[in-house]
Amino acid sequence: MDERGRLSLFVDPNWxxxxxxxxxxxxxxxxxxxxENARFNxxxxxxxxxxxxxxxxxxxxxxxxxxxxxxxxxxxxxFVPL
Numbered sequence: 003m004d005e006r007g008r009l010s011l012f013v014d015p016n017w018x019x020x021x022x023x024x025x026x027x028x029x030x031x032x033x034x035x036x037x038e039n040a041r042f043n044x045x046x047x048x049x050x051x052x053x054x055x056x057x058x059x060x061x062x063x064x065x066x067x068x069x070x071x072x073x074x075x076x077x078x079x080x081f082v083p084l
Contacts, residue, residue, distance in 0.1 A: 009044035011036055011084035025057075032056060037084045 004010070013033060014020065021029050039047040054061040 009040045009048055011040055012078065012081035013084045014078075014080065015082045028057075029059075032059075033084055040084075 017029070017033075018026050036047060036051070039050075052061055052064045
């Protein structure tokens with residue numbers, strides 16, 4: 003989330019190959035929900051993601067980054083916007 007309250011979400015473009023086939027539809031719906039909520043209720047979504055506990059998906063660590071937002075992209079250069 004940037005200083006203006008805009009939330010950007012990025013995902014591995016190969017997530018469907020990583021996720022078990024039985025779970026891919028549910029995860030796809032969750033990601034679509036995240037994308038929708040990022041536009042209309044970014045603060046609530048950010049809090050939701052920070053405390054995510056959705057089946058076997060759980061947030062383990064949250065870090066705040068300051069400065070140039072492009073530095074975050076260096077950590078996962080192959081991720082794409084959701």
